Amino acid sequence: MSNVKIIIKKDLSELKGSTFITGFRTIGEVGYLAIRHLALKRKMERIGYVVTKYYRDVTFVDDYGIATPFDIFYDKDKHLVLLLNHILPFQREWNDFASQVIKWIKKLSINNILLVGALDKRYKVGNESLKWLKTSKCSLNLDYPQLDKQLLMVGPLALFTLHSEIEDLPALVLLPYADRERTDPVAAATAIEVLNKMLSLNVSVDELYEEAKRIEEDLQKQMELLQKELSRGSADRVYM
Incomplete structure (x- = not known):
């Protein structure tokens, strides 16, 4: 029995045939x-959450309000469902997490699954900014x-790809080249530019290019605080 629950506060029929996007x-x-x-x-609407057995006891205020570890958003205009993973699930839950989300997606008769990851730029050999792969049921190119x-490919994104293949779902994985040692907003901008073309989104990436250093520093501080807090024993935790 799965310990992963998907909570949606919207009529599921409205999500039928949408495109699902996520990354880690x-x-x-x-x-x-x-x-x-x-x-x-x-300005997507948050419509739900993914809750796991070993749910992380951390939250913070994001631009849209109280953030949970795994928030689900919906874009009615473009018919998109996004899973925003603020942190990684515990590794022991990766497979169950991926399996249950993919099975939920299958019930929605999702049009396409778009997964965003990255490749270590140290292994880049040509001039391309990105590589990609797709499941056998995906017709996109x-x-x-x-x-x-x-x-x-390893980790949760690999598991999402594997379960998409197993469930005969069309999934495409975007892998821009990125710096392994630091947060890389420019690589994220590369992925968004491709998504803009694929989905006719016209989402500006100027901020990611122009404020790359600030974004990198802000996220690095956030991640350091999260890792420090989650690694503490219960007696040393800071409770508010």
Whole structure:
């Protein structure tokens, strides 16, 4: 039995046939940066949450209000569903998390699944800014080189891709090159520019380019505080 619950405060019939987008705080925090930027700039409506057995006891105020670890947003105009993962689930829950979200997506008869990750730019050999891959049921194509054979994808994004393949769902993974050692807003901007073309979004990325240093510093401070707080023993936690 799964310990992952998806709570939606909206009529599910309205979400039928939408496009689902998500990413995680992995290389360069690209997936997180891109998804959060889309949600905020499109002024999307938060419609739900993902809750797990080992739910993280951390929250903060974001531009849209109280943030939960895994917030679900909806863009009615463009018919998009976004999962914004402020933090990673516990590793022991990664598979269950991915499996349950993908099964929920399948029930919605989602049009396409778009996953945003990143590639370590140290392994970049050409001039391309991005590579991509897709599941066997996906009919989308991009004017970028596909991911090289035998290269490994690991982590929650890989599990989302695997479960999409298993469930016969159309999923495409965007992998811009990013700096592994720091937050990389420029790589997130690259992903959003591709999503703009795919989905006719016209979301500005000027802020990601112009304020890359500030964004990097702000997110680095946030992540350091989160990691410090989550690693403390119960007697040392700061409660408010």
